[in-house]
Amino acid sequence: SEVKKIAVIAGDGIGPEVVAEAEKVLKVTEEIFGYVFETEHALFGGIAIDERGTPLPKDTLEICRSADAVLLGAVGGPKWDNNPKELRPETGLLGIRKALGLFSNLRPAVVFDCLKDASTLKPEVLEGTDLMVVRELTGGIYFGEKLRRQGEFGEEAVDTCVYNVMEVERIVRQAFEIAGKRRKKLASVDKANVLETSRLWREVVNKLAPEYPDVEVEHILVDNCAMQLLRRPSSFDVIVTENMFGDILSDEAAMLTGSIGMLASASMGEGSYGLFEPVHGSAPDIAGQGLANPIATILSVALMFRMTFGYEDAAAAIEAAVAEVLDAGHRTSDIAVDKSKAISTTEMGDLIVAAI
Amino acid sequence: SEVKKIAVIAGDGIGPEVVAEAEKVLKVTEEIFGYVFETEHALFGGIAIDERGTPLPKDTLEICRSADAVLLGAVGGPKWDNNPKELRPETGLLGIRKALGLFSNLRPAVVFDCLKDASTLKPEVLEGTDLMVVRELTGGIYFGEKLRRQGEFGEEAVDTCVYNVMEVERIVRQAFEIAGKRRKKLASVDKANVLETSRLWREVVNKLAPEYPDVEVEHILVDNCAMQLLRRPSSFDVIVTENMFGDILSDEAAMLTGSIGMLASASMGEGSYGLFEPVHGSAPDIAGQGLANPIATILSVALMFRMTFGYEDAAAAIEAAVAEVLDAGHRTSDIAVDKSKAISTTEMGDLIVAAI
Numbered sequence: 001s002e003v004k005k006i007a008v009i010a011g012d013g014i015g016p017e018v019v020a021e022a023e024k025v026l027k028v029t030e031e032i033f034g035y036v037f038e039t040e041h042a043l044f045g046g047i048a049i050d051e052r053g054t055p056l057p058k059d060t061l062e063i064c065r066s067a068d069a070v071l072l073g074a075v076g077g078p079k080w081d082n083n084p085k086e087l088r089p090e091t092g093l094l095g096i097r098k099a100l101g102l103f104s105n106l107r108p109a110v111v112f113d114c115l116k117d118a119s120t121l122k123p124e125v126l127e128g129t130d131l132m133v134v135r136e137l138t139g140g141i142y143f144g145e146k147l148r149r150q151g152e153f154g155e156e157a158v159d160t161c162v163y164n165v166m167e168v169e170r171i172v173r174q175a176f177e178i179a180g181k182r183r184k185k186l187a188s189v190d191k192a193n194v195l196e197t198s199r200l201w202r203e204v205v206n207k208l209a210p211e212y213p214d215v216e217v218e219h220i221l222v223d224n225c226a227m228q229l230l231r232r233p234s235s236f237d238v239i240v241t242e243n244m245f246g247d248i249l250s251d252e253a254a255m256l257t258g259s260i261g262m263l264a265s266a267s268m269g270e271g272s273y274g275l276f277e278p279v280h281g282s283a284p285d286i287a288g289q290g291l292a293n294p295i296a297t298i299l300s301v302a303l304m305f306r307m308t309f310g311y312e313d314a315a316a317a318i319e320a321a322v323a324e325v326l327d328a329g330h331r332t333s334d335i336a337v338d339k340s341k342a343i344s345t346t347e348m349g350d351l352i353v354a355a356i
Numbered sequence: 357s358e359v360k361k362i363a364v365i366a367g368d369g370i371g372p373e374v375v376a377e378a379e380k381v382l383k384v385t386e387e388i389f390g391y392v393f394e395t396e397h398a399l400f401g402g403i404a405i406d407e408r409g410t411p412l413p414k415d416t417l418e419i420c421r422s423a424d425a426v427l428l429g430a431v432g433g434p435k436w437d438n439n440p441k442e443l444r445p446e447t448g449l450l451g452i453r454k455a456l457g458l459f460s461n462l463r464p465a466v467v468f469d470c471l472k473d474a475s476t477l478k479p480e481v482l483e484g485t486d487l488m489v490v491r492e493l494t495g496g497i498y499f500g501e502k503l504r505r506q507g508e509f510g511e512e513a514v515d516t517c518v519y520n521v522m523e524v525e526r527i528v529r530q531a532f533e534i535a536g537k538r539r540k541k542l543a544s545v546d547k548a549n550v551l552e553t554s555r556l557w558r559e560v561v562n563k564l565a566p567e568y569p570d571v572e573v574e575h576i577l578v579d580n581c582a583m584q585l586l587r588r589p590s591s592f593d594v595i596v597t598e599n600m601f602g603d604i605l606s607d608e609a610a611m612l613t614g615s616i617g618m619l620a621s622a623s624m625g626e627g628s629y630g631l632f633e634p635v636h637g638s639a640p641d642i643a644g645q646g647l648a649n650p651i652a653t654i655l656s657v658a659l660m661f662r663m664t665f666g667y668e669d670a671a672a673a674i675e676a677a678v679a680e681v682l683d684a685g686h687r688t689s690d691i692a693v694d695k696s697k698a699i700s701t702t703e704m705g706d707l708i709v710a711a712i
C-alpha cells in the first residue's frame with residue numbers, strides 16, 4: 001500500500017497521553033489492513049512556546065505541509081494564558097489554520113448511547129440527535145483587520161469581518177455535499193437582518209441551492225438557531241455557518257449531546273488534506289495522571305481514515321472497536337458512573353486496539 | 357401623583373392584543389395606587405411600513421422622546437421579511453434603539469414554577485436558575501460600517517465591529533450595579549483570545565472591578581459560555597456582554613428556562629428612561645385569535661414601574677397577581693397542559709387585573 005504521511009502533534013496537557021493511544025491504533029490498523037503510515041512528530045502550542053519561543057515553529061508547519069494529514073491532541077493551558085498574543089497557543093491555532101488553508105471545520109455532534117444520561121437535556125428531547133456543524137475557519141472577524149485608535153469618546157478598538165464570494169462558496173458547497181450524503185437537510189445560519197457579510201452568505205447559499213436539488217435548505221438566524229438547538233436538536237442534520245457563529249454554535253451543539261469528551265473533529269483544506277483532533281481541550285488539571293479518555297482522539301483517527309485516505313474499512317473497524325469496548329462496560333473516569341471501576345488512558349487504548 | 361407619560365407601541369402580530377391587556381393593568385394600578393399615567397399610542401414596525409412607508413415614523417420617535425418610558429408589544433412578520441432593508445421592521449428596531457440611546461438590554465431569564473417542565477433541560481439542572489443577561493445594544497458589529505466591494509476573489513462584504521471605552525464603561529458599570537443588588541456575581545463574556553474589541557472590553561471590566569469589591573467577576577469566552585449555560589445555568593447571576601454575543605446568549609438563556617413566553621425585558625437609556633417589551637416575538641401565526649399570552653407584556657409593565665418610575669409597590673402587586681392567577685391554575689393555550697381548558701388573552705388579562 002502507498003505510504004501515507006501523518007504529522008503528529010501531541011501538544012499540551014493531556015494531548016501527549018491521548019495521542020499516544022491514537023498512535024497505537026494507527027499501528028494496529030497497519031498490521032491488520034496492510035496500510036502504511038509514516039508519522040512525524042512536531043512541536044506546537046504551549047510546549048512549542050516553552051521550547052522554541054513560538055507556538056507555531058517553522059519546521060512544524062513544514063512537517064504538516066509535507067504530510068497528507070495532521071493528527072492533533074490538544075493545545076493550551078493556564079500557563080500561557082496571560083502571555084502576549086504572539087506567545088499564546090491559540091495564536092498558533094489560528095496560524096496553522098490559515099497557513100494550511102484549513103477552511104472548513106467539521107464537528108459532528110452525536111449522542112453516545114453510554115452517555116445519553118450525561119446530557120443536561122431530557123433524553124426524549126435528545127433522542128436521535130446526530131448533527132454536523134460545518135464551520136468556516138479561515139475568514140470572517142477572526143482574520144479581518146484589527147486595530148486600536150483614539151476616537152471622540154476615548155480609545156476605541158476595531159475588528160473587521162470580511163467574506164468574499166469564493167470563501168463562502170467553497171464552504172457552502174462542502175456543506176451541501178456532506179448533507180447530500182446524510183439526511184439531506186442543510187440549515188444555513190446567518191444574521192442577514194443585520195450583517196452585510198450574512199446577506200452575501202445567504203445570496204451564495206441561494207445561488208448554489210439549485211445545484212443540490214435533493215438537499216432541503218433552511219435559512220436560520222443565529223439567535224434563533226441557538227434556541228432551536230435546545231428545543232429540537234434532533235431536527236438538525238447539517239448546519240453551515242461562518243467562523244464566529246460556528247465557534248459558538250458548535251460548542252453549544254457538542255455540549256448538548258452530553259458526549260463532548262467523545263467527539264472527534266476535522267479541519268479540512270483543499271482536496272482531502274485535513275487536521276484531525278478531539279473536540280475536547282487540553283484539560284491541564286488531569287494531565288499526566290493517566291485519567292484522560294483517549295476515545296475522541298482515536299475516533300479522530302477514524303475520521304482521518306475516512307475523509308483523507310478513504311480507508312473506510314479501517315475507519316469502520318475503529319468505530320466498531322470503540323463501540324464494543326464501551327458496550328462491554330469499560331469506562332475511563334470521565335465517563336464512569338462508578339469512578340472506582342474506572343480504567344486508565346492506556347488501558348482504554350489497549351482494549352480498543354485489542355478489539356480492532 | 358406626578359403624571360408619567362408612557363408611549364405605547366402595539367406593533368404587529370399579537371402585539372396589539374397583548375398590549376391591550378397591559379393597558380388594563382396600567383389603568384387598575386392608577387386606581388389602586390393613585391399613580392397617574394398618560395399614554396400615547398404610536399405606529400412602529402410592519403404596521404408603520406404599511407401605513408406610513410417607514411418602520412419608524414418621525415412622530416413615533418417624538419412621542420417616545422417626550423415620554424418617560426415606552427411599552428412595546430412586538431414587531432415583524434413574514435409579510436415584511438423580503439422587503440428592502442429600509443422597509444423592514446428590524447430596521448426600525450435598530451433605529452429606535454440608536455435614536456433613543458437605549459444602550460443596555462436587560463433580559464432576565466427565570467424559571468416559572470408552572471413551566472418548569474416546559475424546558476428541554478432536566479429539572480434538576482434547571483433548579484434555581486435565575487440569571488440576567490445585560491447586553492450592550494447600540495454598538496459593536498450592529499452599528500459599525502458595512503459595505504460591499506470588489507476584491508481579488510470576487511465580490512466581498514464587510515462588517516465592522518467598533519467599541520470605545522465610554523460605550524463599554526457605561527454598560528459594564530450598569531451590570532456591576534445590577535449584580536451588586538442580586539447575588540453579586542458577574543460573568544463578563546468576550547472572545548478576548550481573538551478580538552481586539554474583546555480585549556478592550558476585558559480591560560475595562562478589569563479597570564472597573566476594584567470599584568465594586570463585593571461583586572465577584574469571572575471572564576468567560578463566548579464559546580465556553582454557550583456551553584456553560586447548558587451545563588450549569590443556575591451558577592450564573594449577571595452576564596454582561598457586547599451586542600452580538602448578547603443577542604445569541606440571551607436567546608439561548610431564555611430558551612433554556614422553558615419560560616420564554618413569560619419573560620419581560622428592558623432596554624435602558626441614560627438615567628431611568630427605558631423601553632419595555634416581552635421577550636417573545638409577534639407570533640403572526642396566532643395573531644387576532646385571542647390565543648396570545650399577555651403575561652410577558654404585563655410583566656414588562658411591572659419592570660417599567662420598578663426600573664423607570666420606582667413604583668416598587670405596584671410592580672410587586674402585578675407580579676404577585678400574575679403568580680396568584682397561575683397558582684389558581686389558569687393558563688392560556690401556550691402554557692396549558694390541557695389545551696381544551698385554556699383561557700383567552702382577554703380572560704387572562706381580566707383575571708390578573710382582578711387579582712391586583
Ligand SMILES: CC(C)[C@H](C(=O)O)[C@@H](O)C(=O)O
Binds near residue numbers: 090093094247549579
Ligand atoms: C482557541 C480559539 C481561538 C478557537 C477558536 O475560537 O476558533 C477555539 O475556540 C476553537 O473553537 O477551536
Ligand SMILES: CC(C)[C@H](C(=O)O)[C@@H](O)C(=O)O
Binds near residue numbers: 193194223450603
Ligand atoms: C430583530 C433583530 C435585529 C434583533 C437583534 O438582533 O437585536 C432581535 O434579534 C433582538 O434580539 O431584539
